[in-house]
Amino acid sequence: MTERPLPTKDRLIRAAADLFRRSGYHGVGLSELLSAADAPKGSLYHHFPNGKSDLAVAAATWASDEMLRMIAASFEPAKDFEAGTRTLCHKAAKMFDKSGQWDGCPISATLFEGPGNTDFRQHAHHLYEGWITEVTHHAAQLGEPDPRETADTLFILLQGGWQLARARQSSDELRKLPDRLFATKTN
Amino acid sequence: MTERPLPTKDRLIRAAADLFRRSGYHGVGLSELLSAADAPKGSLYHHFPNGKSDLAVAAATWASDEMLRMIAASFEPAKDFEAGTRTLCHKAAKMFDKSGQWDGCPISATLFEGPGNTDFRQHAHHLYEGWITEVTHHAAQLGEPDPRETADTLFILLQGGWQLARARQSSDELRKLPDRLFATKTN
DNA sequence: CGGCATCTGGACCGATCAGTCTAGTCACGT
DNA sequence: ACGTGACTAGACTGATCGGTCCAGATGCCG
Numbered sequence: 001m002t003e004r005p006l007p008t009k010d011r012l013i014r015a016a017a018d019l020f021r022r023s024g025y026h027g028v029g030l031s032e033l034l035s036a037a038d039a040p041k042g043s044l045y046h047h048f049p050n051g052k053s054d055l056a057v058a059a060a061t062w063a064s065d066e067m068l069r070m071i072a073a074s075f076e077p078a079k080d081f082e083a084g085t086r087t088l089c090h091k092a093a094k095m096f097d098k099s100g101q102w103d104g105c106p107i108s109a110t111l112f113e114g115p116g117n118t119d120f121r122q123h124a125h126h127l128y129e130g131w132i133t134e135v136t137h138h139a140a141q142l143g144e145p146d147p148r149e150t151a152d153t154l155f156i157l158l159q160g161g162w163q164l165a166r167a168r169q170s171s172d173e174l175r176k177l178p179d180r181l182f183a184t185k186t187n
Numbered sequence: 188m189t190e191r192p193l194p195t196k197d198r199l200i201r202a203a204a205d206l207f208r209r210s211g212y213h214g215v216g217l218s219e220l221l222s223a224a225d226a227p228k229g230s231l232y233h234h235f236p237n238g239k240s241d242l243a244v245a246a247a248t249w250a251s252d253e254m255l256r257m258i259a260a261s262f263e264p265a266k267d268f269e270a271g272t273r274t275l276c277h278k279a280a281k282m283f284d285k286s287g288q289w290d291g292c293p294i295s296a297t298l299f300e301g302p303g304n305t306d307f308r309q310h311a312h313h314l315y316e317g318w319i320t321e322v323t324h325h326a327a328q329l330g331e332p333d334p335r336e337t338a339d340t341l342f343i344l345l346q347g348g349w350q351l352a353r354a355r356q357s358s359d360e361l362r363k364l365p366d367r368l369f370a371t372k373t374n
Numbered sequence: 375c376g377g378c379a380t381c382t383g384g385a386c387c388g389a390t391c392a393g394t395c396t397a398g399t400c401a402c403g404t
Numbered sequence: 405a406c407g408t409g410a411c412t413a414g415a416c417t418g419a420t421c422g423g424t425c426c427a428g429a430t431g432c433c434g
Contacts, residue, residue, distance in 0.1 A: 102308065128351075
């Protein structure tokens, strides 16, 4: 992929997304962040005038966009909704393994665990609804009877499944998700 | 909301459970913690020699025990597993509303977002398995065909549903959980 | 009463926190 | 070659962090 001469701003965003997901907003210090991104403090406050909080929003948004891309890449080539769901859960499991099996959801770790700030939480809500809207769209496209409710259910399963996978240190919990969703629903 | 008859140690544990759930382990300072518990620093280090981390483990364990009690109270008087599940989700919804609708799961906020410490995470795993074991027990007791898998699913739904409820600021997401679980499962 | 252990109160510590500030470097248009 | 704005570099600051320490209460035995 394109990873060669990544500009400082992007290095900051990616390092932030990575570290916040691992330790939560308050669990990451600026010094750790900057050394991970290999950037000096001046650059941070040049690109993100409000410092850590601005960077956190950017990092969560970037992570959310990646998730949207993953959703689209799973459902667009799918024959039906079940196939797309299986692909998505499989991709999520791979991401889980690649992350070291301890990280949480990038959005909740960054925004929900962040400052008491209401803007943070509403932004998290906005990003989550973006995921659900995207899934709803594909569910409708693929002829699912109740796309809105189905998308909600898939969101819940992914969030809960990720948590269980994290506790058990096993991405299998994510791979088994579609079975839970479709086991009795084959009509 | 005065807990005056409560001994200092318990006041610390409850304040910690409350605050960690709201802001995560790193998001709560000792000063905030101590003023919430109305206790001086000396008491903390008397009751919890290792300080914040000891207290966090105690708080998470206490919160977990409360959850175990809630599970037992939901399933013991239940005619069947579905009834128990509905009671449990209803109780969870009430707890969600009472918590101010922004707090997360006390265990993951306290232990997963805590220090990189492996002990923390394994303890979280241990507590979670305690919940699942308890639900498995009741599911078996109430004649559910596959108690282990059913308990896993309920755990996933509760974790994911709580997250969605938090984003949407609506405990209805928790109340609707049993419908998602039993809608197509009317065997 | 004395003697001892448990618990409390808070002053104090070095480390680290997020954030500020300014001098210096660099790329690029002219 | 020069000027200008975008960007980097890191020393510095005041606040707050978690943690230590010990003198004083307090309770509970004799």
